[in-house]
Amino acid sequence: xxxxxxxxxxxxxxxxxxxxxxxxxxxxxxxxxxxxxxxxxxxxxxxxxxxxxxxxxxxxxxxxxxxxxxxxxxxxxxxxxxxxxxxxxxxxxxxxxxxxxxxxxxxxxxxxxxxxxxxxxxxxxxxxxxxxxxxxxxxxxxxxxxxxxxxxxxxxxxxxxxxxxxxxxxxxxxxxxxxxxxxxxxxxxxxxxxxxxxxxxxxxxxxxxxxxxxxxxxxxxxxxxxxxxxxxxxxxxxxxxxxxxxxxxxxxxxxxxxxxxxxxxxxxxxxxxxxxxxxxxxxxxxxxxxxxxxxxxxxxxxxxxxxxxxxxxxxxxxxxxxxxxxxxxxxxxxxxxxxxxxxxxxxxxxxxxxxxxxxxxxxxxxxxxxxxxxxxxxxxxxxxxxxxxxxxxxxxxxxxxxxxxxxxxxxxxxxxxxxxxxxxxxxxxxxxxxxxxxxxxxxxxxxxxxxxxxxxxxxxxxxxxxxxxxxxxxxxxxxxxxxxxxxxxxxxxxxxxxxxxxxxxxxxxxxxxxxxxxxxxxxxxxxxxxxxxxxxxxxxxxxxxxxxxxxxxxxxxxxxxxxxxxxxxxxxxxxxxxxxxxxxxxxxxxxxxxxxxxxxxxxxxxxxxxxxxxxxxxxxxxxxxxxxxxxxxxxxxxxxxxxxxxxxxxxxxxxxxxxxxxxxxxxxxxxxxxxxxxxxxxxxxxxxxxxxxxxxxxxxxxxxxxxxxxxxxxxxxxxxxxxxxxxxxxxxxxxxxxxxxxxxxxxxxxxxxxxxxxxxxxxxxxxxxxxxxxxxxxxxxxxxxxxxxxxxx
Numbered sequence: 001x002x003x004x005x006x007x008x009x010x011x012x013x014x015x016x017x018x019x020x021x022x023x024x025x026x027x028x029x030x031x032x033x034x035x036x037x038x039x040x041x042x043x044x045x046x047x048x049x050x051x052x053x054x055x056x057x058x059x060x061x062x063x064x065x066x067x068x069x070x071x072x073x074x075x076x077x078x079x080x081x082x083x084x085x086x087x088x089x090x091x092x093x094x095x096x097x098x099x100x101x102x103x104x105x106x107x108x109x110x111x112x113x114x115x116x117x118x119x120x121x122x123x124x125x126x127x128x129x130x131x132x133x134x135x136x137x138x139x140x141x142x143x144x145x146x147x148x149x150x151x152x153x154x155x156x157x158x159x160x161x162x163x164x165x166x167x168x169x170x171x172x173x174x175x176x177x178x179x180x181x182x183x184x185x186x187x188x189x190x191x192x193x194x195x196x197x198x199x200x201x202x203x204x205x206x207x208x209x210x211x212x213x214x215x216x217x218x219x220x221x222x223x224x225x226x227x228x229x230x231x232x233x234x235x236x237x238x239x240x241x242x243x244x245x246x247x248x249x250x251x252x253x254x255x256x257x258x259x260x261x262x263x264x265x266x267x268x269x270x271x272x273x274x275x276x277x278x279x280x281x282x283x284x285x286x287x288x289x290x291x292x293x294x295x296x297x298x299x300x301x302x303x304x305x306x307x308x309x310x311x312x313x314x315x316x317x318x319x320x321x322x323x324x325x326x327x328x329x330x331x332x333x334x335x336x337x338x339x340x341x342x343x344x345x346x347x348x349x350x351x352x353x354x355x356x357x358x359x360x361x362x363x364x365x366x367x368x369x370x371x372x373x374x375x376x377x378x379x380x381x382x383x384x385x386x387x388x389x390x391x392x393x394x395x396x397x398x399x400x401x402x403x404x405x406x407x408x409x410x411x412x413x414x415x416x417x418x419x420x421x422x423x424x425x426x427x428x429x430x431x432x433x434x435x436x437x438x439x440x441x442x443x444x445x446x447x448x449x450x451x452x453x454x455x456x457x458x459x460x461x462x463x464x465x466x467x468x469x470x471x472x473x474x475x476x477x478x479x480x481x482x483x484x485x486x487x488x489x490x491x492x493x494x495x496x497x498x499x500x501x502x503x504x505x506x507x508x509x510x511x512x513x514x515x516x517x518x519x520x521x522x523x524x525x526x527x528x529x530x531x532x533x534x535x536x537x538x539x540x541x542x543x544x545x546x547x548x549x550x551x552x553x554x555x556x557x558x559x560x561x562x563x564x565x566x567x568x569x570x571x572x573x574x575x576x577x578x579x580x581x582x583x584x585x586x587x588x589x590x591x592x593x594x595x596x597x598x599x600x601x602x603x604x605x606x607x608x609x610x611x612x613x614x615x616x617x618x619x620x621x622x623x624x625x626x627x628x629x630x631x632x633x634x635x636x637x638x639x640x641x642x643x644x645x646x647x648x649x650x651x652x653x654x655x656x657x658x659x660x661x662x663x664x665x666x667x668x669x670x671x672x673x674x675x676x677x678x679x680x681x682x683x684x685x686x687x688x689x690x691x692x693x694x695x696x697x698x699x700x701x702x703x704x705x706x707x708x709x710x711x712x713x714x715x716x717x718x719x720x721x722x723x724x725x726x727x728x729x730x731x732x733x734x735x736x737x738x739x740x741x742x743x744x745x746x747x748x749x750x751x752x753x754x755x756x757x758x759x760x761x762x763x764x765x766x767x768x769x770x771x772x773x774x775x776x777x778x779x780x781x782x783x784x785x786x787x788x789x790x791x792x793x
Contacts, residue, residue, distance in 0.1 A: 026121040027054035063093025063128035079119035080678030086126035149229035150322035157216035215313035231617035232461030232488035241318040329375035333361035382410035393427030400437030409594040420445035425456035433458040446472030467578030476505035497524030508532035557586040590642035652785030654681030674781035678702035717760030
């Protein structure tokens, strides 16, 4: 875009002049030049570049303030880390979290003293929660409040002369309220559906209708947005209490025609299993009304939003959420080895009286799906089912028995015997369609995927997709086209893809989510985006890496990875046989062997243990579980491998390489570039109490966005300013930055990796540049402090 300033008259050769340009974007590079015109002709000066400062707008909710850098607008000439510090000013409050567009650039939004990377035009708000014990309007606390994975939030909207923004961003903590509660998860907020009419505030400031209350009048609606705990198999229950009064005697023109004089809950997202149900309503002594609504959502939910409308004034709003085990409208049993089955393990020979009961189960999964109505569970007993399935657009749950009944250890296997797709979701399945707990294998169709999602919003959780071979040009393992499918705690391994294809193929599916999932040991790239924006992939283990929070690129150490038997013909892939594996993660503190029904101890620990999303439900994992879900097929279930107790033994910083070894080979154009971008990082060193294991977590920022970097370890450590102490270094893997130039990387060392002894490692982060297939630059841009620890026998 090109703009011209207003011309200046009567400027002579050699004169100095100034002009003011407004409306430029912060942290943006512009080119400008001056030109002159007179009767003799036209002349233009040489172009000059300048970059506008980055802007950070800082604010605070009630109960505290920001002392560094303060409250207001702050400008920074170059991108970089800025120290921010929030303090409590009212003893009835405590710091909750950082919010705003800059919150994504903070390492830990839950810490009041931290740093934020400023590189654009961002807002940052310090949010404080009020500790409140007396809630007069908490008349029917949700039955699940104070359970392990519940949240509670309490908004007070009434009161004279409120500031609109302060009220809408204000949320109270009701932890102290009997029977208790849990603080809201970061990100929870309250907003208007649209601006009030004529930008007026709609708090009637007079005493209303003979009571001591006042409230918030929003003709266009109120929109709570509540972050909840995530589960691939447990439902989310929402309970809403509201104290309100009909807006009687208030000018009706501000309301939509036909709007009732009572609350209306609408636009609930995700779509609930059933519409919100009014479970309680009564009139208080002061004439105001108290209503309680509840509804349930299918698994896989992260954020719950809804809209409150009506010709009403709202004083208080209380929202409770929790995770609960599902209750289905009907349970349809599928068992191909039932006593009543005349042809066990053969779906072509069926019980003529089969009807889906425990005594007369169907012997085919597809028969159960066809029979099921919305809201039903198709419970598939352990065993092998030689078929392909189609979810047919139904709002049902199709689940393996081991995921529902912890006494069942064996898998439920869908083996297509060479046909594909093995699983088809192409009939507009919504968020209430679930497929959980299966081993999916057998596809040998060259150009058909194993799992086909087209226009689908279903959830696939706790599934293993393995032993599939699609070697054609379109031979992806999982294809998502125009879909919003969610993959939670899945494992994809041992799959063979065609040339130019990948295990996951995404086509116009930016709203697909891949969470807590392991993609490892396949022939072909893990993921590819053919068109549209990339989906959200976060927390898990992806071979080759992938941009996203919590993504590892480390061997998951399966108990048995499975393999292809080439039948003595190495050059002929088509006759290879798949030998199934065991995808429990190895653990020195306990891994379940389902064949013998016993917990075994391994010599190594999988990095996938405790690698799930921090807000994923880990309730069903057995002790020791680390209070965090594992990645992969068994994460968050009773079959999850056990964690090793760890303590934090060392922390430190990653510094620009040119600062550690100035005037050396590390002080070059590439390290200068990284330094100018504010590149830096931190590390944490965790060690088991017995000192047999060590885990390194690295966090970096200020690097180039969406770029791979190489990570090296110098096992001898370094001495700053003494370049002779650098190296030799060992290549450990790739680190991928996200859109903001930030990344997290982890490494786990165990006995056998290193000899016993005392170590002082240092970490090197190297920029890489390729010319075709030739590496032309491998330049260190960040170097850590020494990571000091001891490994014992």
